[in-house]
Amino acid sequence: MKKSKILVWFACIMLLTGCDEDRFKVKTKKRKVDVTKRFRAAAPLTKASFKTLVMSAKKAAAPPKRRPVSRPSSQATSRATSKVVTKKTTHAPQETPPKNLYLRASAGHVEAIRALGVVSSGLYAWSGGDDRTLIKWKLPALTPVKTLRSTKGRVRAIAVGPTGRRMVTLEGEGHLSLRDADGRVLRSSESPVALSGMQFARLDNKLLAISKGGELLTFHGTSLALQARVKGCPKGGATALHTDRFQALVAVVCGDGQLWLSTYDGKVNKLLKTKKKILGVSIAPDGLHFAVSTEDAAITVWKVHSKALDVQQVARGYGHVREANVLHFSRDGRTLLTAGVGRTIALWKVTAKALTLQRYLQHEGAVTGAFFLPDNKHILAVDTASNVRLWKRNGESAKTIQGPKIRSVSMSFSADGLSLTTADQRKIFSIWDLRKGQRHIVFGIHPNHLIRVQHAFDAKHLLAVDPDNAVFWDLKQRRTIDLIRPPVNDTISAAALGRDWTEVLIGTTQHGVQLWTIRGGPTRIYRHRKPQGVTSLDVHALSRRAVVGTMEPKIYIYNLQQFQLLKEIDLSKLTPKPPKGLFVRLVRMSSDGKQFVVLAGRQAWVLSTKDAKVLATYQHTATLHSAAFSSDGTMLALGSSDQQVHVMSLGDKKITTRLSGCRSTVGGLVWSAKHPVIVGACHNGARIFWHAKTKQSIVAIRPLGKTDWLTYTKDLSFAGSAGALKHVSFSNGTKTFPLTAFGGRFFQPTKIQKIFQTTFPPRKTQTP
Structure with a gap:
């Protein structure tokens, strides 16, 4: 091998291993090749530097060429030029960009997250919020797999099916979308009334939903056809819904602070009213206990004694500074998770007659959704600060995807x-x-x-x-x-x-x-x-x-x-x-x-x-x-x-x-x-x-x-600075491409500058 090629390969190794040399030039027969050319972060990206990145991306994505059996001639060897990969990418350059392409600068949500759903296998989770995006997360790595965009409004609720192969999203006030495991819309339906929450029934193919008018609606899990409609809350709308996995009990929190309890068949109904307004509810896996949160930041556990829905309070605890409206039992029913506007998640030990506070998990915003994962070792939570956090049960933070810290808009x-x-x-x-x-x-x-x-x-x-x-x-x-x-x-x-x-x-x-x-x-x-x-x-x-x-x-x-x-x-x-x-x-x-x-x-x-x-x-x-x-x-x-x-x-x-x-x-x-x-x-x-x-x-x-x-x-x-390439990428909902993916078709700094010059022509300043 010639000396020039040896030096080129040596320089490539130095570049890939993070060598601190600012300049390392190699002499060839025809010209000098700068193998460690770096771009200044604050400098605008030029046409030449962008072309270098595109060529590097093409070489990184191209399949390796087979080495010929016969030795190449010396003339062919002398004509060969050295190429250096300055940036790697896992996406091959595209000739034609896909439809519905848009720029995305954040891996997560940019506004408050309102909905969270976890697949029964614990391998994936879905989140949605005010930014009208629906993101699929791989667990426990907490890496975004797919990002979809709702065209009907904010994603208000997510109900994942028992098998995890389908889910229903509530978008806007009453638009229901049945989606497969990859988020593709299979069927859509409009609810006759505005909905505030929903949940899949675990045993049969039913979707339970509550309306802002205080009704409990039952939809077919596949066709989304409305099958039943029952008025549960006498005054005000319904704010929260939960049913156990055996479908023995359905609990609905009413807007006036009462709790409407009903058997799954609807034959027995009962209203539970406490001294303080009830805000949230969660039914234990055994179907015999349920926990509620009240406006005085108290958590109480109740027991159901008979089929007549006779209930008795068995435990009460205080641990929140402000009211909590998110509750969830662990799979074994021995731990209760509570969270709310106080920006904290509280973990409680539940026994037959006591409710003991174990630890706190701190969030940056009001917690809007939290679940125990099926392994019973991790907790997935989202908040209004656009953060998605994976916690260990012992209180350690496993992974965090942070949203924009400050949305200054002045x-x-x-x-x-x-x-x-x-x-x-x-x-x-x-x-x-x-x-x-x-x-x-x-x-x-x-x-x-x-x-x-x-x-x-x-x-x-x-x-x-x-x-x-x-x-x-x-x-x-x-x-x-x-x-x-x-x-x-x-x-x-x-x-x-x-x-x-x-x-x-x-x-x-x-x-x-x-x-x-x-x-x-x-x-x-x-x-x-x-x-x-x-x-x-x-x-x-x-x-x-x-x-x-x-x-x-x-x-x-x-x-x-x-x-x-x-x-x-x-x-x-x-x-x-x-x-x-x-x-x-x-x-x-x-x-x-x-x-x-x-x-x-x-x-x-x-x-x-x-x-x-x-x-x-x-x-x-x-x-x-x-x-x-x-x-x-x-x-x-x-x-x-x-x-x-x-x-x-x-x-x-x-x-x-x-x-x-x-x-x-x-x-x-x-x-x-x-x-x-x-x-x-x-x-x-x-x-x-x-x-x-x-x-x-x-x-x-x-x-x-x-x-x-x-x-x-x-x-x-x-157009932009050279460092912008590492922040922003193209996305069409199901796939993500780097800015170099389309061979410079979209990189037009001259066009951008001309638009600004046309829009803002210089004028004389008139001081009032």
Whole structure:
């Protein structure tokens, strides 16, 4: 073998074993080959570097060639060139991409997980949630096998069949889908009423479901035909359902706090009412005991004495700080698992007359589902923080798939409209150059997640707010000008800039609102009549009017120039009247300061700033999270949990169009004053740009940590940093491909840059 080939193979070994040499070049007869070429994480991916990755992926996926028997000639040997694999992939490059292809940057869920189902063999589990995705997990490795997407709405419940070969998913309010073991839809059916839960009967081919009207419905397990419908809860809807594996007992938790017990044939029924409202139920494997959780965070175990459903309380225990609504017995019935909104899982030892607390398992969010695996040694749990965790029974964490830690959705355009600041992740906010379509400044100083970022009118300063600090930045020199802290034992819940980067109005959870002067400290403290947390606020700098929303829920209108309260509005007295328990989620003022919008639950009100008169209302079917006025104040964009943006004409008081593209809740919205562009911040980290006139999706940007970023279009043409390749992949529901899988068909940095230049042409800045 020649010396040049020996050196090439030696360099390959050094590369694969993690050699720290920065450069190792090998001389051949024709040219030099750089065998350890690495890409800088922060540098944009170029056409040449992407071509190198594609060629490397092709060689890694190609089958090995057979060595010829005859020795090759010296002439053929001299023409051979050295090739080096710089990145391996397990997927072969595709000529034609599959249908329904989309970009995916997370292996798990990006929003709250609401449903969990475990196959009887314990080898696989399914989870679904608010992001409309259904993921199949391999156990106990807890690796995602398949990712499917629901087209009917959020996945609210999963019922796995006794054999594990089929399952039924509840999507939206009442859409039932019968799926096989790989998740393919075999049959679909619409329930006549809205459902809240379901479970497969273990012995016969039946599917039990409960409705929000308090009914128990029985469906055929294969055809999904409705076979029976019984009214169980006299008042309110049904919230939880459970039946034992012998089908001797059915328990339904009613919305009024009662427990409806029934034999499987429905001949004997009984209502159990306790002093405290019942929230959850689980029947032991023997069918003779069941456990319930109540609103006082207590867990009680009951025994069924006869076929007449005579019950007696045998044990009671306290171990949760807040109420628990998830309960599950182990296969032997000796251990009880309880969990709920307190972010903890409690394990109890169950005996004939006692309930003993053994240990706690800590979660980051409210636990929405938890099961003992069939081996009785592991526990699988999911929560609202998008985490999937596999626990050992002794309390050790075996594996965790974490969701997005912080879903910061705040954004702000600069005064010239050519820069966009986004609050990306914990401690990070980024500034994007919209003329080039690249992220060029990253700040990572904040100690906590950011709740708002706002540009000053001079385009040189920026306000970044977290619960502990409100920092005023000089963007040109990249240094802080002033640091604002809340009162002792209090946190900042909202903030906004006042008079042209000289004032900041902050809202706190206990002390109302405070007006600060940059480099001058607090100048005025506005205290409400009684302590109530501020949830949102906004300021119109020219008129110096401020609108503040609270938890109560109430709206306060302030005159910052004269330091006085102008108006106090009680949302409970508005029309339509909001349900009890709601709070003001968001308040935003129009650019002229004459009107503002208030979001609470599924309702939106547009009110006049002068006299608090209701100008327009909107009732949605999903929770509203964000809002933005157009520059002329005639249009209003509303983002909701249905993953859409609803654009409303305030003159006609009607929804004119719906913008789609987010694959999660639209948590933030900004409407550019300089360009006809609406930007929506999705909870999965993407920022979607829509054209305000054509109502079409233009482009999307996605920060991927401190060093990497990605930009892409609706047809999946993309560009970004070199490190983005390790974060994002193509997915069509059943298969996942790396970005190099299609030979550079989608890598179009020139096209992406041209789209940004066309959408954001340079304009002269007009300082107000």
